[in-house]
Amino acid sequence: MVAIVGFGSLLSEASARSTFGDGVHNFRLATVLDYRRVFAHPASIFFQRGIANLETKEIASLSTAPAPGCKFLVSVFDIPEELLPDFYEREEEFKIISAKFQELDGSAGGEVYLRHCLLAVKKLGQDVYDDFVATTYLGDRATSIKEYIEANPSIMLERPPPHLVDRYSG
Structure with a gap:
């Protein structure tokens, strides 16, 4: 088995299964360090699928680029190695x-980021905040953010490093 990291459409387990079928095993969440997601790849398949808009230049699919210090959440799942050639071709x-x-x-996967x-959602109103904490889960997919912050109220005391204060303060 080999691990595949999903950072765009493959964040969806349904999409992973439509790509790899029953070969998908152990679907889970992870963090990739020192990369960032970028909508920078013109995708001809978007024209074939009728989801591109040349007039507005909405033609890019998602890719990643090296970015020291950055990180983001991804899906990870295992597939049999014999599925790789078709994946590489696609x-x-x-x-x-x-x-x-x-x-x-x-764990929350990043206390500063969770804070x-x-x-950010608190600034959008109490309804948005309540929805976010009730419908967002930790990597275990069982613990809601609401439950997590009730058990760990010190999360709001976390502070980003100085170079990220403006960006990571909601």
């Missing part, structure tokens, strides 16, 4: 690399 326009990832183990998200 994604021939991309440079597929081996990237390190850290699996989430039920930022909570501050």
Whole structure:
């Protein structure tokens, strides 16, 4: 088995299964470090599927780019190695690399980032905040953010590093 990291459409387990069928095993969440997601890849398949708009230049699919210090959540799942050749052929326009990832183990995956998200949704109103904390879960997919912050109220005391204060303060 080999691990596949999903950062765009493959964040969806349904999409992963439509791509790899019953070959998908152990679907889970993780964090990739030192990369960022970028809508920078013109995708001809979007024209074929009727979801591109040339007039507004809405033609890009998602890719990743090295970005030291950045991180983002991804899906990770295992597939049999014999499925790789078809995957490489389907994604021939991309440079597929081996990237390190850290699996989430039920922790929030980044206290500073979670605090930022909570501050951001709070600014949008109490209804948005209540919805976010009730419908967003930790990597264990069982613990809601509401339950997590009730058990760990010190989360709101976390502070981003100085170079991220403006960006990660809601």
